[in-house]
Every structure is written in C-alpha cells, then in structure tokens.
Amino acid sequence: MSGLEEWARARAPELLARAEEEAVAALRQALIEATVGGRPAAPKPAPSREPRRDQAEGHALWAYAVTRAGQALSGAPAGVDPGAPVERIVHGGLAVLASRVPLAEFGEDPLRENLNRLDWLERVARAHETVLEQALADGPIVPLRLCTIYSNEDGIRTMLDREEEHLTGTLDRLAGRQEWGVKLLLDPDTLARAARERSPEIAGLEEERSGRSGGGAYMIGRKVDRRLAELTHQLATEVAEDVHARLEDCTEDSVLNPPQNRELSGYEGEMLLNGAYLVESSRTEELRDVLTRLEERHSAFGARLELTGPWPPYNFASRLAPA
C-alpha cells in the first residue's frame, strides 16, 4: 500500500498539471458557449453511451477463477466487495469462483472510473489475488483476468458450456505444476567495479590517461566511460543469461516480463530479470537450491535473486490452453 501511495505522491505534480489543463479547457468551452449562445444548453451527459437498464441498480457476478467441479473451496474468502463471500457456481465438470458485486460500483461506467482510482484498483487487485491464492491451495485453477463480470449465473453457465473443452484441458495441464516468480537484481556500482577489474583494456586506457593532461586526458577519460558502460552492460547480460538458462533447465516453461517500476515495487538496484517460471511441484526444492547457488556464484556482482510464489498460474494458463 505504501508503495502505491509514494508513487502517487511522486506523480502528484503531473496529475495536477493535467487537471489544470482540463480545467482550463472546460472553462474555455464554457466561455465560448456563454459568448456564442447565451446560456449553454443543459449540461451534456458525460458518457454518450446509454447505461444498460438492468445495470442502474442491482448486482452482477465477479468471476475469479475456474476450477474442477469436484474441488471444494476450503476457506470462505471475502470477495472484491467485502460484503459478499465467494461462492462456487458448478456446471458440468467445472466450477467458477464468483462473488456478487453491486453495479453501482462495478457496472460498466463506474468500473471504468474506479479502475483509474489507484486506491480502488489496489484494494480490488489484492482481493482478487487473495481469492485466487486460497483456491490454489485446493488444486489447479485457471485465473481470470481482473474485471471478468457476468450479469448472473446464467451468463457464467453459458460461458462454461462454450469454453468447457478449453478450460478442462488447461486445468489438466496445470495440475502438479506451479508458477514461481524470479527477479534478478544487481547493484550497478558493484557491477561497474567488477567490469572495471576484469578488463585489461580499461586498465591500459587508465594508464595511458595518467600520462597525459588537458584535452588528451579528457578524451581518454570519455573513452574509458563509454567502454566501461559497454562492459558493464555486457556483464549484466551475461549474468542474466546465466540465471535464466539455469532456471530453464529445471523448469517447464518461462515467461520474461519487463522490469518493474522501481517506485512501485520498492526494489533497490537494477532489475535485470523479471521472469515467471512453471515448475513441477516436486521440483520446487531444486529450484530453490539452484537459485541459492546462482546467488552465490554471482555475489561478486552484487546479485540478489528473489523468489516469489507459488502464484496462481497467471503467466501460463493461456500458454497451456489446448489449441
């Protein structure tokens, strides 16, 4: 939570500037209308889309994940709307975990707005994740993306009829496997130092520079900086490649994701690898051992490896879906 707050605080000036721009635009529009046509007509309805009749009031069902029909939900997690517990909607060989949500908050238009409120997004994302994690403890699940919402149970049953083969196949392939997250963080200063120490070329250049003065020394200094940046980058790449290659040896599949926003994630150092790995449940200890060894091997570069999981198989569910 604090990460997001800090991040939001850091973004405040930008948001204020944008709000100011919007206010100026609105004011300008109002002035034009006042000048041209006297009083503006009735205030424009904000969205041109008509809200659906049945959405003005009432409830819908927020879906979290698909499981096998026989897989009970051992806990009773709260849903994204704290007042409504998660229920199982069983249909054929499958079940959907879902909870009731008020349309006033989760209908199409309010949802669109709420998704852009960071505190709301954080609360809902965490609640969604918590439900998935509890379900994962009971067996394989297919995680659904945030905001998969149905009007009622019939909508969910129709979806299950349509997707049954696909979902069943995916659950079969996910059984006995876990998604783990691995991040490689390197300390840039330690890395640069290591790159410098390993390079006879840099040592040679430094020596050459020490024998000169003025413009000559400056030019060589520039060359040293440039070359050192290249070597540091090269070394970082080698470490990242090594880590990823070892992990691939003991995992079934992998997905490489972009490094995370530093302000939001709170990490120190450079995130050079942000990967998700699919692991046989029986091999998680091996994964841990491999990571411990890798961290030792690359400790001279200030390498830190972080393991998170097991996660709901967000990164692999669609990759494992039958074609």
Place this chain on the structure above:
Amino acid sequence: MEAGSSLTPRRNALPGRPAETNLADILERVLDKGIVIAGDIQINLLDIELLTIKLRILIASVDRAREMGIDWWESDSTLRSSSGPPEVAGGDASDRKRLERENRELRERLERIERQIGVGDQS
C-alpha cells in the same frame, strides 16, 4: 535458508520489508495476465483510461531499462527457441533504436539552441 537471503516465499518477505505481497507483482499479473474470457460487462482493459495507468505503472521502469539498452522482453517469443534469453548486448535492432533516439534528441536540442540564439528555421 541462510539469514538475509531473498530466496524466501513472498509470505515471509525480506527482512525490513512489509510482509505484504509486492503490489507491482500483483498488478503486473492481474492486469496483464490470466485467461481472458468475455464477461457480460464489457470492460476492455486496454481501454485508453486504464492503459494510462498501466503505462504509468509498467513503463516507468521500462524506459529506464531501455536507456540501458535492455529490451529483451520485447522479443520474448524468440527466446524460447534459443538456448538463453537476452540477446541484449548490442543487437542490430536495439542499436538502431538507440541511434534513432539519440538522433531525435540531438535534433531537438539543436532546434532549442537555434531558437535561443535566433537562427535556423523559425517555423
């Protein structure tokens, strides 16, 4: 597990860090990953509004990484077939991108300077 190692499940997070799961870890998954099945209420998470949030959350670090020339996740699909990941180091494509960006930045600087000293194209 030795003390201070980061190889601990996220529930027992690093010493000195909140035990709560990292929000960045959650958002990158729930917003971008997971099976997409059409619901009755159509919210396309690629809608422009949410996209701005996603970009702000995800891209800040990506820009930083690109500055360092690291952009291998963009060619993720090709990674699977090869032995390792990162064709990071100075691939032709990333070199070209870097040069293009540098070129653009230099042009912009030149234009600013020309404006300041009152020469060059005034348009």
